Amino acid sequence: MAENIVQKLRDDIENGIVTNQFAPGDRLDEMQLAKQFGVSRTPVREALMQLSAIGLIEIRPRRGAVVVEPGPHRIYEMFEVMAELEGMAGSLAARRHTDADRADLLASHGRCEQSAKADDADTYYYDNELFHLAIYTASHSSFLVEQCTALHRRLRPYRRLQLRVRNRMKTSYSEHAEIVEAILAGEAELARTLLRQHIAVQGDRFSDLVATLAQR
Amino acid sequence: MAENIVQKLRDDIENGIVTNQFAPGDRLDEMQLAKQFGVSRTPVREALMQLSAIGLIEIRPRRGAVVVEPGPHRIYEMFEVMAELEGMAGSLAARRHTDADRADLLASHGRCEQSAKADDADTYYYDNELFHLAIYTASHSSFLVEQCTALHRRLRPYRRLQLRVRNRMKTSYSEHAEIVEAILAGEAELARTLLRQHIAVQGDRFSDLVATLAQR
DNA sequence: CCGTCCGCTCTTGTATACAAATTAGTTGAC
DNA sequence: GTCAACTAATTTGTATACAAGAGCGGACGG
Missing domain, CATH: 1.10.10.10 (Winged helix-like DNA-binding domain superfamily/Winged helix DNA-binding domain)
Incomplete structure (x- = not known):
């Protein structure tokens, strides 16, 4: 040892x-x-x-x-930065993805579909992580991959909380579909925008987060 | 102790x-x-x-x-992420800056002007750090401030190398002027774009970086 | 009866001792 | 002469012992 x-x-x-x-x-x-x-x-x-x-x-x-207990505001800030980094990864992925990346992305997207349809939150949570990792990887920026996975890891508990919100899983999956399409079509700016919105905790989602944080 | x-x-x-x-x-x-x-x-x-x-x-x-010795490619990747984060900070700063932020920004910008005109690379290097810190602070996202300062710190040695390139200091300063203008005018997307370009190691600047790395 | 000060204890910070592993050097065999 | 294997030494990883600061309680004074 x-x-x-x-x-x-x-x-x-x-x-x-x-x-x-x-x-x-x-x-x-x-x-x-x-x-x-x-x-x-x-x-x-x-x-x-x-x-x-x-x-x-x-x-x-x-x-x-x-x-440490990050307050809701700080958690919001972390998601804000995460949204930006993921958007960047998506943008780069749209421009740089290889055939292997395309296969990985579609495969992990397929797994998300399965677990979303099965309404299996735990499995979806895991598959979702792999899906996002596939995007990071497709950006072909090893440093960005590290930064994204580190922040993703840190946000893990709150991401899990978010899945508790009604229908969040299905919504998340349909957003994934658009993101995949944009990336594979090489639409860098669209991929960036979609991913940013997918991650960001905006509008109602912020109150949802605060609420789920409180009832923990 | x-x-x-x-x-x-x-x-x-x-x-x-x-x-x-x-x-x-x-x-x-x-x-x-x-x-x-x-x-x-x-x-x-x-x-x-x-x-x-x-x-x-x-x-x-x-x-x-x-x-560790990050190769040129990895350094490029780090600047790529830094550019995105700084762009984000600039965008937020344009929307959220207070009167105090405005004063700080103008003050640090003024100091950069002094050291640029005096052609004092060491002082400019230091004032430049404070200028960028002022932008981070004006974003009013404490997490973003931490991320930016951490990455900024890590890129410190290479930033210093870049200043060796002829006229980089003057160019940098004039870019600052545009950035300040955009932020104070509340032009979020313009500030983002300008800062991204200011940081990114694109085109000739990448070969300059490689060259200065080699002759170290 | 309350407040402040002194001392004790408990926990962290640092040093040293001990164990395990890797690397390098030497020796032996092919 | 070269390669491989074994051993010894150096260096990292872990445990324990020692020192010092912070918190808490008791006692004394007002």
Whole structure:
């Protein structure tokens, strides 16, 4: 077992935060975590620092780590940036996609169709991630792929909340269809606009988000 | 002295990388760095992990940390994303700027004018950073500000290289003037386009970048 | 009875010791 | 002479021990 311990700790704690086992505002005690996972404080500290770098927790000097709770406004801002980056990826994808990208995009779109029709939120959630990843990849900008996946990952819990809204899944899927069409047709600006609107939390969707955040 | 040690190490090592004291490809030996700074390996490791999170170095399990050298193509990709984010910030700033933002923007723009006219590259480099920061701030999206400053920071060394190109400083300044005008006039899309073009490494500027990278 | 100050404890930050792995060097065999 | 394998040394990863700052409680004074 190598450095994987830190990775495993990071993933486990991150998972714990996402699933609300560690609620926002909670203090993450190093010794407690160390005992809980059967390791020493050293790898725990390293894992916490990585989570701090991602932005999931905040480490205040000499005062420990606490799970951050981004307020609705901040979450809105993050989606705003995500919308822009996804729009960029879509635009580049429209211009640069290869035959392999086309196949991947259609395949993941097909899987979304299946899970949307089956009304299976969990599967759709997963397929949706792959669909968006396919767009990132088709942009052929490795740095953009990294930025997008990082932000996508960070927004994961809230994206999941959004799916709870009635009919969001079906709406999302039909938006995907237009996006695929635009990308494959090489319509860069259309793809950008559609993706931006697909991601952005505008109008009613913002109140929906706030509402679902509250009832959590 | 508290956790500042890690911060200081991080800044010093980052500075060393930026100033090419630690050349790309160099192995960063933990013990050597620890001795050099008169501390133990623990804070050095933490500083290295932070640098790894930023993307300045790469840590391969059991094989140490090496300074990464982003190839020209990757640097181009990073500027491509930066251009998009700055464009977004400019667009938001055009719509949301307050009187205070207006004053800040004009002030930093004025300082750029001074240093450009004095042909002082170092001062211009610094004033230029403040100018762009003023735009980020005027967007009134704290998350966007963070993303922009992080990427801006990472691109710092290459931005500095670009200033070496003949007349780049004057050109840059005149582009700033148009950008300020667009933002203060509330022309969101114009501001976006101008900023995108201002940042993007397109056409000749890419070959200039490659050339300056090579002669470093 | 309330407020402030001093001290104790608990937690974080740093150092060092120990374990495991990788790499390089040397030796032996083909 | 070259290649491969084994061993030793260097270096990373983890644990533990030690130091120092922050929070909390009790005691003393007003």
